[in-house]
Amino acid sequence: MNRLIATPISRRGVLGAGLATAGVLAMPSILRAQDKSLKVGVYGGYFKKSFDEHVFPDFTKATGIAVESVAEPTGEAWLVQLEQAAKAGQAPADLSMMSQTSTLKGQSTELWTPLDTSRFKHYGDLLPRFINKYPDGRVAGIGAVAWWITLVSNTDVYKEAPTSWAAFWDKANEDKLGLLALASNSFLLEVTAKTFMGGTNALDTEEGLNKAFEKLAEVKPNVRLWYRDEAQFEQALKSGEIPMGQYYHDVTGLAIADGFHVRTTFPKEGGIQDSGNWVLSRASTKVDEAHVFIDYMSQPSMQGVMSRKVGTTPTLKKEVLDLTPAEFASVSSEIEPIIPRYDLYTSKADWINQKWTELIVG
Amino acid sequence: MRREVPKSFADYTPLLFPGLMLVVFFVVPFSTMIAVSFFKRNPAGFYTPDFVVDNYARFLTTFFAGVLGFSLMLAVLVAVCCVCIAFPFTYLLTKRSRRVQTLWLVGLLSVLSLSEVIIGFAWSTLFSQTAGITNLFVALGLMDKPVALLPTFGAVLAGMVYQALPYTILVLYPALVRLDPTLLEAARTLGASPVKAFFNVVTPALRNTIVATLIMVFVFALGSYLLPQILGRPRHWTLSVLITDQAIYQSNMPFGAAMAVFLVLISLALVGLMLLVGRKENAL
Numbered sequence: 001m002n003r004l005i006a007t008p009i010s011r012r013g014v015l016g017a018g019l020a021t022a023g024v025l026a027m028p029s030i031l032r033a034q035d036k037s038l039k040v041g042v043y044g045g046y047f048k049k050s051f052d053e054h055v056f057p058d059f060t061k062a063t064g065i066a067v068e069s070v071a072e073p074t075g076e077a078w079l080v081q082l083e084q085a086a087k088a089g090q091a092p093a094d095l096s097m098m099s100q101t102s103t104l105k106g107q108s109t110e111l112w113t114p115l116d117t118s119r120f121k122h123y124g125d126l127l128p129r130f131i132n133k134y135p136d137g138r139v140a141g142i143g144a145v146a147w148w149i150t151l152v153s154n155t156d157v158y159k160e161a162p163t164s165w166a167a168f169w170d171k172a173n174e175d176k177l178g179l180l181a182l183a184s185n186s187f188l189l190e191v192t193a194k195t196f197m198g199g200t201n202a203l204d205t206e207e208g209l210n211k212a213f214e215k216l217a218e219v220k221p222n223v224r225l226w227y228r229d230e231a232q233f234e235q236a237l238k239s240g241e242i243p244m245g246q247y248y249h250d251v252t253g254l255a256i257a258d259g260f261h262v263r264t265t266f267p268k269e270g271g272i273q274d275s276g277n278w279v280l281s282r283a284s285t286k287v288d289e290a291h292v293f294i295d296y297m298s299q300p301s302m303q304g305v306m307s308r309k310v311g312t313t314p315t316l317k318k319e320v321l322d323l324t325p326a327e328f329a330s331v332s333s334e335i336e337p338i339i340p341r342y343d344l345y346t347s348k349a350d351w352i353n354q355k356w357t358e359l360i361v362g
Numbered sequence: 363m364r365r366e367v368p369k370s371f372a373d374y375t376p377l378l379f380p381g382l383m384l385v386v387f388f389v390v391p392f393s394t395m396i397a398v399s400f401f402k403r404n405p406a407g408f409y410t411p412d413f414v415v416d417n418y419a420r421f422l423t424t425f426f427a428g429v430l431g432f433s434l435m436l437a438v439l440v441a442v443c444c445v446c447i448a449f450p451f452t453y454l455l456t457k458r459s460r461r462v463q464t465l466w467l468v469g470l471l472s473v474l475s476l477s478e479v480i481i482g483f484a485w486s487t488l489f490s491q492t493a494g495i496t497n498l499f500v501a502l503g504l505m506d507k508p509v510a511l512l513p514t515f516g517a518v519l520a521g522m523v524y525q526a527l528p529y530t531i532l533v534l535y536p537a538l539v540r541l542d543p544t545l546l547e548a549a550r551t552l553g554a555s556p557v558k559a560f561f562n563v564v565t566p567a568l569r570n571t572i573v574a575t576l577i578m579v580f581v582f583a584l585g586s587y588l589l590p591q592i593l594g595r596p597r598h599w600t601l602s603v604l605i606t607d608q609a610i611y612q613s614n615m616p617f618g619a620a621m622a623v624f625l626v627l628i629s630l631a632l633v634g635l636m637l638l639v640g641r642k643e644n645a646l
Binding site for chain 2: 073076077079080083102104105106108109181182184185224225226227228231232235236239240241346347348349350353354357358360361362
């Protein structure tokens, strides 16, 4: 398998080098290569910077497809923009990184071009949770990046690492927590269900959801900050002002590397694993290029590069990866993750949002 | 100066440009927002053009009434604080030399260049336990140990007053500079102390300016959504924060639009009421 991919890459590489030296004679080919381009939307900031640096140049070198990266806002703003643009037949980006909930919402208007999985050599190696399907089985999105939200703490304030999400409910932690402000990005209902109700299936019924909300209400006195922007919490965590909370495993890792006194813990109930998909706007005409890109990104070697350089979690089975045990441990954990119940944020979106807002604001 | 009544169409042409801008940048977006507020929301996707009142119905609860009430109260309080601080300050500023005035105004203008984000984070550091001003008080022996001054209502208020104060001063300044000095001289000649002259002569003479400034700061403060998040607890979140949640995070444009329309209508009503009261007082 690896050889199959390696061959075209090296041939392209040789070709590229030859063209560069051939100069004028090669002009038509260069133009052809530049004809092929792809606009790729990635989350602005850290992700875009890392992709521009470590991913896109090599992709262009390997395939001859030029990439124009577009910074997308988080939240659902980008989904709304793509939808409005698609109605007008425009695609501000061909491929975009899209959160699971947004991918599901886009399905409702057939916003995503179904993907031909036979064109992805490593389709069979993808973990099933990273394949997003339409109800009729067509594939709407393929896992792009995955990341963890873990239990983080300041090592000066907490000498011992907490081991369970139950630490959030500990009365000793009054006014000490920083948590994400929305049901659909904090996934605290899932955490509550996994920690106290035997698993996220407990959220299947409205009764179960109500119970989870009740249990979650007990956390409120312990929360000092409900944050929407990462920077708001990160600074306070580093200084010890708000010494515990939920945060992104990758960014906390960077803070540790910079010498800040913080730690990230996979609780025994599991870290929260969230992820984004590659989705192709139905208004895009670059269907071929998009498939080449997703195929390229889903190779074990690229997943390895992403884990090492960007700090994201691989979307492929552990067996096919080229990561050392230490490298794997720095971006993932053997503990079964808490997978968010994305379906709830489309089927019961407004009900959950209203109850949640009343819970934390009221 | 005598005002000529415009006679021909040509006399109205200077109004065309501002009128056009008003249509493009206010009437069109606001109408779109009103239209969207009646659209039908699909929780699993987007919204479809329709005429439903569900979005307004959802808003009419004690919960949202509470949030709306808090937002209005906060905006009024910010406006009052700003005018109470800025009015005497600007008055005293106009008594200084030209050079001193210029320096102060340049300083105030530079504060305007700070974004809400920077102001929010700066105040959150100032109010923090680990690096905040209470550490200074401890060093001076005024306090036993440093404490966190946020998240509190006071922190939100301080941040918002800080943000709105330069605007307040810049709006008050021209009126105070132009104030006829003979008014004060007369008051002083008749035996009023400077303080008494300020309250009994300067303040009433500029009542309309003060009312206009209050309204401007009120409207300005009503739109604030970042400072309450950074400096306050969820119960200090304004309606603008919840509107943002709906629009950005829930892609529930119809409900977000309905809340925004409601907020605009309520604030227009309040402004109208204030102007009405002001006019009656003037008539007396």
